[in-house]
Amino acid sequence: MEKSPSETRVIVGMSGGVDSSVTALLLKQQGYDVVGIFMKNWDDTDENGVCTATEDYEDVAKVASQLDIPYYSVNFEKEYWDKVFTYFLDEYKAGRTPNPDVMCNKEIKFKAFLDHAMNLGADYVATGHYARVERTENGVNMLRGIDRNKDQTYFLNQLTQKQLSKTLFPLGGLTKPEVREIAREHHLATAGKKDSTGICFIGERNFKEFLSQYLPAQKGEIRTVDGEYKGMHDGLMYYTNGQRQGLGIGGPGGPWFVSGKDLKNNILYVAEGIDHPSLKSEGLLAEQMNWINGIPKEKELKCTAKFRYRQEDHPVRVIMTSDTEVKVIFDQPEWAITPGQAVVFYDGEKCLGGGTISTVLNQETKVNIDFVNSTVI
Amino acid sequence: MEPIYLDHAATTPIHPKVLEEMIRAYETTPGNPSSIHRFGRDARKLIERSRDLVAKDLGTESKQIVFTSGGTEADNMAIIGTAFSRKDKGKHIITTKIEHHAVLKTCEYLETLGFEVDYLNVNEHGVISMEDLKNALRDDTILVSIMYGNNEVGSIQPIRDIANLLESHQAVFHTDAVQAYGSIDIDVQDTPIDLLSMTAHKINGPKGIGFLYIRKGVQLDVYQHGGEQERKRRAGTQNVPGIVGLAKAVLLSKEDLAPRTEKYMHFRQCLLDIFDESGIEYKVNGDPKYFLPHILNVYFPGANVETLLTKLDLAGVAVSSGSACTAGSIEPSHVLSAMFGKNADESRHSIRISFGRDLSLEQVKEAGQMIVKSVRDLVKN
Numbered sequence: 133m134e135k136s137p138s139e140t141r142v143i144v145g146m147s148g149g150v151d152s153s154v155t156a157l158l159l160k161q162q163g164y165d166v167v168g169i170f171m172k173n174w175d176d177t178d179e180n181g182v183c184t185a186t187e188d189y190e191d192v193a194k195v196a197s198q199l200d201i202p203y204y205s206v207n208f209e210k211e212y213w214d215k216v217f218t219y220f221l222d223e224y225k226a227g228r229t230p231n232p233d234v235m236c237n238k239e240i241k242f243k244a245f246l247d248h249a250m251n252l253g254a255d256y257v258a259t260g261h262y263a264r265v266e267r268t269e270n271g272v273n274m275l276r277g278i279d280r281n282k283d284q285t286y287f288l289n290q291l292t293q294k295q296l297s298k299t300l301f302p303l304g305g306l307t308k309p310e311v312r313e314i315a316r317e318h319h320l321a322t323a324g325k326k327d328s329t330g331i332c333f334i335g336e337r338n339f340k341e342f343l344s345q346y347l348p349a350q351k352g353e354i355r356t357v358d359g360e361y362k363g364m365h366d367g368l369m370y371y372t373n374g375q376r377q378g379l380g381i382g383g384p385g386g387p388w389f390v391s392g393k394d395l396k397n398n399i400l401y402v403a404e405g406i407d408h409p410s411l412k413s414e415g416l417l418a419e420q421m422n423w424i425n426g427i428p429k430e431k432e433l434k435c436t437a438k439f440r441y442r443q444e445d446h447p448v449r450v451i452m453t454s455d456t457e458v459k460v461i462f463d464q465p466e467w468a469i470t471p472g473q474a475v476v477f478y479d480g481e482k483c484l485g486g487g488t489i490s491t492v493l494n495q496e497t498k499v500n501i502d503f504v505n506s507t508v509i
Numbered sequence: 510m511e512p513i514y515l516d517h518a519a520t521t522p523i524h525p526k527v528l529e530e531m532i533r534a535y536e537t538t539p540g541n542p543s544s545i546h547r548f549g550r551d552a553r554k555l556i557e558r559s560r561d562l563v564a565k566d567l568g569t570e571s572k573q574i575v576f577t578s579g580g581t582e583a584d585n586m587a588i589i590g591t592a593f594s595r596k597d598k599g600k601h602i603i604t605t606k607i608e609h610h611a612v613l614k615t616c617e618y619l620e621t622l623g624f625e626v627d628y629l630n631v632n633e634h635g636v637i638s639m640e641d642l643k644n645a646l647r648d649d650t651i652l653v654s655i656m657y658g659n660n661e662v663g664s665i666q667p668i669r670d671i672a673n674l675l676e677s678h679q680a681v682f683h684t685d686a687v688q689a690y691g692s693i694d695i696d697v698q699d700t701p702i703d704l705l706s707m708t709a710h711k712i713n714g715p716k717g718i719g720f721l722y723i724r725k726g727v728q729l730d731v732y733q734h735g736g737e738q739e740r741k742r743r744a745g746t747q748n749v750p751g752i753v754g755l756a757k758a759v760l761l762s763k764e765d766l767a768p769r770t771e772k773y774m775h776f777r778q779c780l781l782d783i784f785d786e787s788g789i790e791y792k793v794n795g796d797p798k799y800f801l802p803h804i805l806n807v808y809f810p811g812a813n814v815e816t817l818l819t820k821l822d823l824a825g826v827a828v829s830s831g832s833a834c835t836a837g838s839i840e841p842s843h844v845l846s847a848m849f850g851k852n853a854d855e856s857r858h859s860i861r862i863s864f865g866r867d868l869s870l871e872q873v874k875e876a877g878q879m880i881v882k883s884v885r886d887l888v889k890n
Contacts, residue, residue, distance in 0.1 A: 167823065172838040185836035193837075204819045205837030251816050251887060252823060 135255065137163035142300060143249035144168050144258045145241055146196065146203065148188030151260030151303060153195040153322045154311045158302040159258055160199050167252070168196045168203035171245055173212035173236075174333040194321035208244050215239035217333065221346055224369040227395040228472025231287075231488075232331055238290040246298060256300045263288055263483075264304030265296055272296040274424055275481045279307040286441045289476040289486030290422045340370050352398035354381065357391055357410045365400040368393045373492075374411065374468025389468070392492075412465040413494040418475045418487035421456045425484065428452065435484060438476045439469055445478050458487065512825040513876045517711075517865030518660055518688060518804050519829055524713035524866070527757045531715060534750040542747050543738060552749050559756035566759050567705075567722055568698030575721045575739045576752050580687035581611040582733075583706030583721035584654075586743070587683045588615045590729030591652045591704070592624055598679055599649025605629040605637055605666075606847035608656050610832070612685050613843075616654070629655075634796040635664030635848050642671065650680040657705075658689030661831065661844040661861055662795035663804030665689065672701045681727060687711060687719070691762030692770075692801045703727045709751070713866060714758030718751030765866075773802040773864045776873045780805060780862065783877035789884050794845060794859055806845075808859040811888040815839045817860060820883045826876045828860045 144156045146168040160166045170192045172185050189205060196203035216235045223230035241259060249257045261284045262277030271293050277283040291299070303311055315323035328335075334342045343349075349367030356362060362381050365371065370378075375390040379402060391403040391410040403410045416439075431452055436445035437460060447463040460475060469492045476486035514522075534555055540548025542556050557571065564571040577583045592602065604616050606628045616626045627645045629637045637655065646653075653675060658665045668684055675682045683704035686695055691712035697705060704727065708719035723729060723742070735744030762769075784791050784807070794806040809817065814830045818839065821828055831842030845856040860880075864873070 169819075170837060172834075172836050185838075189836040202823065203837075204815075204822070205833070205839075206815055206819075207838040248816060252820050 138165060140255045141165040141167065141253055142256045142258050143252060143254040145245055145260075146170055146192045147260070147328075148191035148195075148322065148325075149260065149328060150315050150320070150322045150325050151262075151311060153191075153260075153320045154314050155258050155260040155302050156195065156199055156201060157314065157318055157320065159300070160201060166199070166201045167254070168192060168199075168201055169245070169249070170203065170205045171240065172205055172207045173209060173216075173240060175209050176333070191322050191325065198318075198320060206245070206248055208240055211244045212236070212240055212333075223472050224343065224347055226472075227368055227393045229372040229470050230472045231474050232333075233287045234290055234474050236332070237288055242291055242295045242299065246295060250298070254298075256298055258300040258302060260303055261288060261301050262303055262306075262308070263301045265299055265301055267297075271425060274483045275304070276478070276483065277301075277304045281442070282308045285478075285483040286438055286474060286476050286486075289424075289474055289483060290420075291424065292422065293424065293426075296424070340366070343369060350398055352400065354379065354400045354402055357401050357403050357408075362388070362402060368395065368398060368400060371400055373470040391468075406467075410494065411468055413462070413469050413492045414465055415459060415461040415493035416469055416475060416489050417453075417457065417459055417491035417493065419457050419490045421458055421485065421487035423485040427455055433477075436478045438478070439466060439489070440473055445476075448477075450477060456487070459493075461493075510825045510875070512827060513868075513872045513879075515826060515828045515862045515864070515868070515873075515876055517868075518861060518863035520710045520716065521713045521865050522867065523715060523754070524758060524761055526761060527714055527754045530757045531750040531754040534753040538749060542749060543736060552747075555749055556747055556752050559752045562756040563720060563759050566763055568696040569722060570725070572740065573723050573725060575723060575742045576747060576755075577706075577719050577721055577743060578717055578748070579710070579719040580609075580685065580706050580708035583708070583719050584609070584611040584683075584685050584687075585615050586721050586729065586732045587704040587706060588612065588652065588654055589619065590732050591681045591683065591727075592619050592622075593730035594728045595651040595679075595681070596624075599647070599651045600624045601647050601650040602626045602652045602654070603629060603642065603645050603650055603680070604654045605631060605656065607631050607635060607659055607661075607664075607844045608654070609660055609685055609687065611687075612654055612656065631664070631847050633848050635659055635662045635794070635844065636796055637666055639667060639670055639674065642674065646674075646678060646680065648679075650678070652683060653680050654683040654685070656688070657684045657686040657695065658692065658801040658804075659795075659844060660688040660804070661842055662806040662848070663688075663801035664796040665693070665799050665801065668702065669700045675703075676701050688804070689801060691759070691766070692803050694766065697722060697724065704729075709755035709758050712758045712762045715751050715754040718748050718755045720755070769866065770802045776864050776868065776870065777802070777805050779870065779873055780877045780880075783874065783881060787881040787885075789881055789888070791884075792855075794848065794855060803864045805862045805864075806859055807862065808855045809884045809888070810854065810858060812858055812884045813887065814857055814860060816887055817883055820886070821860075821879065824879050824883065826879045828862050828876075828880075830860050831856070 142159050142164045146152045156168055170189050216232050219235050220230050220232045246257050262279055262282040263285045264275040266273040266275055276285050351364055354362045354365050371390045373390055379388050381388045388402045392401040433450040437448040438445045449461040451459040453459050471489050473489050474486050475489050477484040538552050538555050540552040542553040560571045560574050564574050620626050629641050631637050655666050672682055681703045684702055685706050687708050690707040703724045705722040710716040733744050790810050792808045794808055834840050841856040849855045
């Protein structure tokens with residue numbers, strides 16, 4: 133950084149949670165010109181005209197006042213609806229299990245918000261993500277957060293050099309318990325606040341009920357991968373690969389797991405036992421690939437990969453099929469790979485980027501079942 | 510740069526002379542005006558002297574003034590009090606789409622109780638048409654509530670025409686003069702207004718005090734129950750220092766009305782000149798001829814108001830726009846929507862600049878330059 137901290141304006145995305153509160157605190161302590169901004173992304177006004185964002189905004193106001201920094205609100209409801217929620221519904225319609233957090237980071241926090249911050253004269257934006265940014269002569273690297281439990285690079289896999297070069301992640305070098313401790317030490321109003329869970333716009337509500345407001349659910353058959361009828365499902369969108377709960381399959385045997393969907397015939401396929409071969413796969417195809425440090429020159433790459441959040445990463449071979457698509461071959465079979473989720477690649481501490489799983493490659497799957505997004509290699 | 514306050518339509522700083530009298534009231538007059546002992550009598554004397562001053566300013570008698578906690582309470586008292594007291598004569602109310610929320614939300618509340626409310630449209634200058642009002646009037650109309658001067662765009666309604674029209678109708682005429690009071694000359698002696706609300710903090714008085722003028726003979730149902738203060742029309746121990754401050758503020762606003770108007774008109778022209786010279790695209794919202802001189806509402810095409818307000822605040826210039834939701838997000842202005850149509854560009858790209866007593870020409874010029882710079886930044890992106 134060329135400018136001195138006091139001349140460097142950092143705009144912090146403040147959600148009213150403890151992580152972004154401590155983010156603002158740390159930057160303030162480092163002497164930056166800190167401004168807090170609350171993003172209102174979802175119109176959730178109840179029958180009394182109170183929007184659920186109110187309490188979070190009040191927490192932002194409290195913390196910002198404690199830190200003596202200016203704070204504002206910005207409305208991205210339209211952007212969120214157009215770029216994140218529409219994608220979310222489209223993916224469910226396509227029988228996939230989307231990851232709205234990845235899209236929110238890509239389109240809202242590090243696009244709409246970043247642009248807004250730049251309009252306000254920011255030198256950097258900062259968020260409370262557990263990830264690290266390393267600035268080198270050859271560009272910016274994104275490294276995993278020190279806290280392995282909280283590392284959020286999985287959700288940040290779509291960020292570009294341009295975005296990262298304008299970003300600070302002050303919590304990347306801290307663990308969550310340390311962050312809570314800092315909040316307590318400084319008596320921040322949000323020190324004891326519970327972490328938010330689930331998808332932000334659904335919150336604590338029933339997921340099935342929420343989704344049914346937007347997408348028509350069509351009941352259909354549940355069958356085993358061998359074709360045996362096992363009951364009825366409530367609508368394919370309510371199920372995801374590897375799911376065990378809520379299938380309603382009784383009788384002897386089991387447990388039963390979701391192993392695939394036939395969107396055309398509205399059939400949910402299940403497999404018996406956690407070790408059933410149809411739950412395992414040898415590889416996947418991914419699209420919308422983003423390579424943080426640029427598209428690799430090699431045709432093939434050995435690295436590790438994560439297929440869901442908070443999973444250990446596993447060794448894989450990545451074959452470049454185009455600038456935005458890859459084929460991934462697992463060293464060991466993987467369980468319940470789910471189309472729509474992100475696959476994210478790592479080289480040691482460094483996050484290389486990621487994409488969206490489009491197809492699961494499964495040798496064991498019976499050829500006569502036309503699983504959506506499943507093919508045979 | 511020292512922050513520049515251009516949001517006097519929201520509230521104004523207290524005038525030193527007002528503060529001085531209030532402090533004196535606090536120090537020398539601790540009694541409750543309802544008490545019969547000397548302490549009470551002293552407090553009562555202060556209140557009644559203040560009431561006399563206010564009444565004189567408005568062209569009425571002292572007993573027609575009821576002190577309230579501010580404009581919102583005065584509006585509620587006027588509208589709910591009239592509706593309840595006249596519900597046997599009809600349940601129809603007329604107001605406009607550009608009222609302050611203190612009026613709009615109160616009317617919406619009455620709708621839930623079975624009253625019927627018509628919300629008059631305004632033209633693109635933010636003014637109602639007398640034709641519309643005549644057409645909306647019915648035999649069972651019991652109340653017409655139309656604001657004096659609009660708080661967002663400064664447009665002034667044809668109050669005298671409305672008052673004269675309603676002279677021969679059973680409907681009570683209420684006007685919310687919160688923004689107009691002290692900014693233009695208001696006299697209820699030659700304009701037959703039945704009810705008029707005002708608040709002190711818009712005219713360099715204290716917050717938390719206002720009054721409702723009630724024309725002789727107009728009956729209101731009691732809205733706030735308890736003691737027998739304010740001739741049984743508004744229960745609750747009076748805010749003695751507040752009332753003293755209100756009266757002082759009213760006097761002061763009368764004294765310098767002419768030079769202040771001239772000064773604000775000069776500020777206004779100065780800002781418009783700066784905008785013109787800069788070449789930025791802009792348009793003034795409101796009535797070009799007849800407006801509250803302290804309010805200037807400007808539309809900047811392409812400049813998102815939320816970003817512009819934030820940017821200006823960070824640069825030390827405080828202006829405003831419509832209203833913010835409880836999560837701090839700026840809502841499109843209902844006033845500009847009424848003037849230009851729902852979802853009109855103006856309702857999301859306009860700011861309100863409002864002048865006050867202490868403002869200097871240098872500050873106005875500096876703020877004008879900052880507005881130009883900020884708008885340029887946003888429009889080019």
